[in-house]
Amino acid sequence: MNPQIENNFSYHEPTPGQPEIYQAIRKKAKELAYLIDDLAPGSREKSLALTNLEQAVMWANAAVARHDK
Template identity: 75%
Template sequence: MSNPQIENNFSYHAPKPGQPEIYEEIRNKARELAELIDEKCPKSRESSLAMTNLEQSVMWANAAVARN
């Protein structure tokens, strides 16, 4: 018997009406924060991790929109 969560998580989710605009809004807000981090934080391992985790946040936020 198939697990519905696995089916959902590993399937293509074509954008529904309105979703591309949500993805763009999420990316734009994240870009604002990325620019602030780049401007205000010293170049360091920590700022690199902040950027990496911000990218992950965008990915997971977009996945939440796509999957649900």
């Protein structure tokens, strides 16, 4: 059994305080998304920037869910 695989592919029920952390991460990312949307011209690069920002939020939330501080 591989502990990392077990951890990465398991459901992690939010602990007290985690939903607020998720909201804070999403709020800041949304601010940046709007900044990118407002300032960057429509392009593949802009789309990639927004996609990668979404990925960053997902990975940040996964870090919070999977690991204790």
